Each structure stands twice: as C-alpha cells, then as structure tokens.
Amino acid sequence: MKRTVPIIVSFIVGMGLMLDNFVKFAPLNTAAVSVRSWLVIIALFSIMVAALNLLLVHIPRIRKRSGTWTQSAVLITFMLLTIFTGVFMGTKNTIYATFYDGILNPGSTTVNSLLAFFIASAAVRTFKARSLESSLLLLTAILLMLSNVTIGSAISKYIPILGQWFTNVPNATAQRGLIITSSLAFVTISLRNILGLSTQWLGGKD
Amino acid sequence: MNLIAGKIFSFLVLIALSVMTVLLIQRMRQSKEPVDIRRLAGLDALEEVVGRATETGRPIHYNPGIGSIESASTGARVLGGMEVLGWLSFQCARYDTRLITTHSSPSSYAIAREVVRNGYVQAGKPENFREESAQFLSSNQMAFAMGAVQIMQRENIASNVLIGSYGAECLLLAEAGNTLGAIQISGDTNAYQLPFLIVTCDYSLIAEELFAAGAVLSNNRDVYGSLIAQDYGKIIALVLLVVGSLMVTFGNKAIVQLLSW
Numbered sequence: 001m002k003r004t005v006p007i008i009v010s011f012i013v014g015m016g017l018m019l020d021n022f023v024k025f026a027p028l029n030t031a032a033v034s035v036r037s038w039l040v041i042i043a044l045f046s047i048m049v050a051a052l053n054l055l056l057v058h059i060p061r062i063r064k065r066s067g068t069w070t071q072s073a074v075l076i077t078f079m080l081l082t083i084f085t086g087v088f089m090g091t092k093n094t095i096y097a098t099f100y101d102g103i104l105n106p107g108s109t110t111v112n113s114l115l116a117f118f119i120a121s122a123a124v125r126t127f128k129a130r131s132l133e134s135s136l137l138l139l140t141a142i143l144l145m146l147s148n149v150t151i152g153s154a155i156s157k158y159i160p161i162l163g164q165w166f167t168n169v170p171n172a173t174a175q176r177g178l179i180i181t182s183s184l185a186f187v188t189i190s191l192r193n194i195l196g197l198s199t200q201w202l203g204g205k206d
Numbered sequence: 207m208n209l210i211a212g213k214i215f216s217f218l219v220l221i222a223l224s225v226m227t228v229l230l231i232q233r234m235r236q237s238k239e240p241v242d243i244r245r246l247a248g249l250d251a252l253e254e255v256v257g258r259a260t261e262t263g264r265p266i267h268y269n270p271g272i273g274s275i276e277s278a279s280t281g282a283r284v285l286g287g288m289e290v291l292g293w294l295s296f297q298c299a300r301y302d303t304r305l306i307t308t309h310s311s312p313s314s315y316a317i318a319r320e321v322v323r324n325g326y327v328q329a330g331k332p333e334n335f336r337e338e339s340a341q342f343l344s345s346n347q348m349a350f351a352m353g354a355v356q357i358m359q360r361e362n363i364a365s366n367v368l369i370g371s372y373g374a375e376c377l378l379l380a381e382a383g384n385t386l387g388a389i390q391i392s393g394d395t396n397a398y399q400l401p402f403l404i405v406t407c408d409y410s411l412i413a414e415e416l417f418a419a420g421a422v423l424s425n426n427r428d429v430y431g432s433l434i435a436q437d438y439g440k441i442i443a444l445v446l447l448v449v450g451s452l453m454v455t456f457g458n459k460a461i462v463q464l465l466s467w
Contacts, residue, residue, distance in 0.1 A: 022217040025207040039276050043313055050312035050342035053319070057337050068360065104346060111348035115374055118381045119402075125384075126405040175397045178413040180447075182395040184439040185417035186282045187220065188432045191227050197428050198289060198420065 007196035014194035054079060078103075140166060215467040223439050230438075231431035241430045248391050248409035249419055252290070255365040256297045258389055264364035265304035268294060269354055269379055270318065271394070272347050273371025274311035280371035282417070283395055284314050287370035288321050289420020290393075294367065295325025299334060307340045308357060310350035314370075315342040351375035355382040362386065368403065369393035369416060380406035393419065 013035060019025075020032035058072035078099065085096040129135040146152035147163020192198045209217060234241070259266045270287040273280025291307065298305040307322060309315035319340040326335040343353035355378060358366065366383035368376060369392065376392070376399045383390045384406050392403035393411030404410045411419055414436070421429040450461035 018220070022210055022213050022220075023207060024210055043274075043276060046312035046316045049316050049319075050309075053315065053337060053340070053342045057341055068356075104349065107352075108346060108348040111352055111378070112374065115377060118377045122377065122381060122402065122405050178395065178397055178400075180443050181414040181440060182417075184223075184436050184443065185286075185395075185414040187223055187439070188227060188436040189282050189286055189417045189420075191224055192421075192429060192432050193285060195228070195231075197231070197426070197432065198285070198424075 003199060007199065011194055011196065014190070018190075018194075051079070051083075212466060215465055223435065226438055227432050227435035230435045231428050234427045234431035234434070241427065243422055243430065243433070246411065246415055246419070246422065248393065248411045248415065249422055251389070251391055251409045252294065252367075252423070253297075255367060255389055255391060256294070256301060256303060259298075259364040260301045260303045262364045265306050265361050266294065266298060266365045266367065267354075267358050267361070267363040267383070267388075268305065268307040268367045268369075270307075270309065270314055270370030271368070271372035272310040272350065272375060273314065275314045275317055283371035284311075284317075286416045286420055287393070288314075288317060290367070290369050290423060291318060292321050292325055292420070293423040295322040295339075296328050297325075299326040299329030299331045302331075302334070304361075305339055306357060306361060306363070308350070308354040309340065309342050310345060310347065310375075312342060312345065315340060347373060347375055351378040354379055358382050358386060358388075363388050366390045366407075367392075368407065369411060369419070372396060372399045372403070374399075377402045377406065383407075 016028060017032055017035065020028055055076065058076050061067060061069045061072045062076065082096065082099050085093055085099070089096060091097075123141075126134075127138045127141055129138050143159065144163050144166060146155065147160045147166075152159040152163070189198070255266060268291055270284050270291070271280075273284045275281050275284045275288075295305055297303070305322065307318050309318055322339050323332070323335050326332050326339075341357070344350045354375075358379075359382065363383070363386060366379070366386075366388045368379055368383075368390065372394050373396075376394070380390060380392065380403060390407035391409045391411070392407040393416040394400055394403060395413045395416060400410070400412060404412075418433055418436075421433050446461065446465075450465075453459070453461050
C-alpha cells in the first residue's frame with residue numbers, strides 16, 4: 001500500500017497533466033489547473049521539512065559545541081529571526097528588508113563575481129595542447145576569443161566571420177542535437193516514473 | 207473533447223513513443239536474451255568513486271544542483287540524478303562509506319532524503335542513516351553553493367558527484383572539488399553549464415547519458431526496455447531530420463506542415 005497508492009496517484013496525475021497539454025476538454029483542463037496550484041502547497045510543506053532538517057543538523061552541533069558550531073549558531077539565529085520578523089512584522093519591515101538587502105544580496109553578488117576567477121582558473125588548466133582534441137579545443141577557443149574583440153578583426157577580417165560560423169554552425173548543431181536527444185530522454189524518464197518503473201523516490205519497502 | 211491544433215503531431219509522437227516503451231518493456235520481461243548496453247566511462251567511474259572514498263575513509267559528496275523536482279524544465283534532470291543517488295547510497299551503505307548530499311531545492315531535498323534512506327534500508331543498515339546524509343542548505347543559489355563548498359572542504363571529501371540540474375553554481379562546486387583533489391563525476395543537459403562541468407570534472411555524463419545512467423545502474427530489464435524505446439525515438443528523429451532537410455531543400459514543405467499539424 002505504501003508504494004502502490006503513490007504509484008497509482010502519480011500515474012493518474014502524470015497522464016492527466018500530459019493530456020492537458022494536447023486536449024481541449026473542460027473537466028480535464030480545470031482539474032489540471034487545480035493540480036498545478038497544489039504544487040504551491042506541496043512546495044510549502046517541503047520548505048517546512050527542509051527547515052526542520054536545518055534544525056536537526058545544526059542544533060545537536062551547537063549543543064555538543066562540535067566543529068563549526070559557531071557558524072551553526074549564526075545560521076539558526078538568523079533563520080529564526082528572519083521567520084519571526086517576516087511572519088509577525090511583515091516582509092516590508094525594515095529589519096526583514098535589511099536581512100535581505102543588506103546581508104543576502106551583497107553576499108550573493110560577491111560570490112557571483114568570484115565566478116570570473118573560477119572561469120579563468122578552469123580555462124588555464126583546460127586549454128593545454130596535450131592531445132589532438134585538446135589542441136582543437138584550444139585553437140577554437142583562441143579563434144572565438146579573438147572574434148569577439150576588436151583586435152581580432154584588426155588581425156584579419158576573416159576571424160570574426162570564422163568565429164560566427166563556429167557559433168552558428170557546429171555549435172548550434174551540437175546544441176540542437178543535445179536538445180533533441182535530451183527531450184526524448186525526458187519523455188522516457190517521465191514514463192518510467194509515471195508507469196512506476198523507477199520508484200526509489202518512494203522510499204522504504206511496502 | 208478536441209485535440210489542440212498545432213500539437214496533434216506531437217501528441218501522436220508521444221503516444222507512439224509511450225506505446226513503444228510499454229511494448230519493449232513487456233518484450234524485455236519475456237525474453238532472456240542478454241542486453242548489450244554501451245559502457246559509459248562516467249558510470250564505470252562511479253565504482254571508482256565509491257572505492258576511493260572507502261579506501262581513504264573520506265566521504266562522498268553528492269549535489270543535484272539548484273533545479274527543483276516540480277519544475278517542468280529541471281524536474282527530469284533532478285529525477286535522473288536521483289536514480290544515480292539511489293545506487294550511490296546503496297553502495298555507501300554496503301561499504302560503510304559516508305555519503306553527504308547537499309540541496310538547494312526543498313522539494314528535491316525531501317525526495318533525496320527518502321532515496322538515501324531507501325539505499326540504507328535496502329543494504330540492511332537503516333540505523334546507519336544520519337540526517338547529515340541529506341542536508342538542505344539554502345534556496346539562494348550562491349548561499350547554497352558556498353554552503354556546499356564549505357562542507358566539501360571541512361569534510362575533505364574523496365569524491366564529488368554533481369549529477370542533476372545546474373546553474374552558475376556548478377563551476378564553484380566543481381572547482382572546489384578539483385582543489386581538494388577529489389575524483390569528480392558530473393552530468394547535466396544544460397548546454398550552457400556542460401562546458402564548465404566537462405573542463406573541471408574527471409568524467410561527465412552529457413545530456414541523455416544522464417537519463418540512461420539510472421537505467422544502466424538499476425540493472426533492471428524493464429528499465430532497459432525504456433532505453434531501447436528511446437533509441438528507436440532517436441532513429442525516427444534522425445530520419446525526420448534528414449528527410450525533412452532534403453525535402454525543404456528541394457522546395458517541398460510537407461514535413462514542415464506535418465510537424466506543425
């Protein structure tokens with residue numbers, strides 16, 4: 001029962017939502033709208049489960065004063081403060097807005113900007129002519145970099161044209177190939193789950 | 207009840223693919239003939255991932271990215287990753303190797319927790335499951351990435367498995383794993399993130415390989431049937447592409463009209 005009922009529910013809901021994309025049938029279309037709105041409720045429940053996990057992982061760490069327990073204390077304090085201010089004082093409240101605009105946003109932007117250095121370090125490590133494939137990758141990368149800066153066209157008027165060709169022909173072809181095969185795989189993995197062939201997400205045994 | 211114009215051909219293709227999948231699953235159930243599946247280097251390396259972590263006594267880190275399971279665009283990729291996670295958690299439970307999974311989406315965390323716990327149950331060691339095995343970090347992309355990087359560094363992971371749906375955070379995660387000298391396996395279908403994963407990881411599952419991974423690891427003949435159906439789908443798509451291109455080149459738009467029927 002523990003596994004059979006969810007498989008039946010996922011089969012009915014999966015098939016219904018799939019048909020909703022192709023068929024004009026008022027009862028089905030209305031039901032699909034309702035089911036999609038349930039997603040919000042399910043997502044809310046999963047947020048509660050996730051918040052509970054944070055408490056279960058970090059509170060024992062704080063209690064035992066083990067490892068990076070001070071960071072756990074900061075995390076739990078600010079999580080509870082944010083929930084408290086958001087629920088009781090509203091999301092327009094200055095304290096709540098400060099948590100968001102003064103702490104979270106600058107932190108996110110800072111980490112995002114680090115990506116430039118990570119890209120550079122990954123590129124330095126990768127663009128080495130160790131084999132035929134890596135040499136081709138290196139040459140294409142140099143050509144594309146040159147085609148995107150003014151010095152490229154100053155060296156030769158053909159560099160931007162060649163760069164454009166690489167982007168529009170081999171690159172676009174490969175990307176479309178990926179999209180087509182991935183889409184087919186999307187369908188089969190969805191069918192595997194709708195038909196109950198992949199059931200790991202259901203957890204335990206019957 | 208009417209079919210929506212412009213989507214009739216897609217609907218017929220979907221029905222054909224579904225029927226083909228079900229028939230091939232039934233055929234695989236009845237036949238005993240061995241199935242020859244192309245080996246994927248990334249999947250073969252998964253055993254190395256578990257082996258190295260077991261030998262060194264260091265944990266394995268698994269991360270499915272920022273994609274959520276309920277999203278139409280990322281859900282299938284996260285599910286594909288979960289199939290790999292199921293196998294990984296079972297192996298970790300068998301060899302008493304620590305597995306740490308970090309999550310950004312609350313829904314994918316909830317599913318992953320069950321998948322990991324199921325792995326421990328199947329291995330007969332449910333008591334070894336810890337809440338730390340599946341950790342929710344943050345819904346904010348960069349906060350999540352930094353949290354995962356800190357856990358990877360603090361726990362000095364031996365292996366890093368990044369299979370799921372990624373955004374810009376994939377480079378942060380993979381570069382951190384690279385700095386630690388961890389063996390890394392990645393998988394995604396997002397063409398914008400794949401180059402980053404390919405250059406930073408030891409092995410990568412590209413596009414459909416991600417979805418095949420779970421099927422291959424499951425060693426389940428029913429699931430192999432769905433893989434064969436997928437291959438037939440690819441052949442049909444290829445024939446349509448070649449025939450369509452030739453017909454359009456010679457001025458015949460019959461295939462274009464059929465596709466937009």
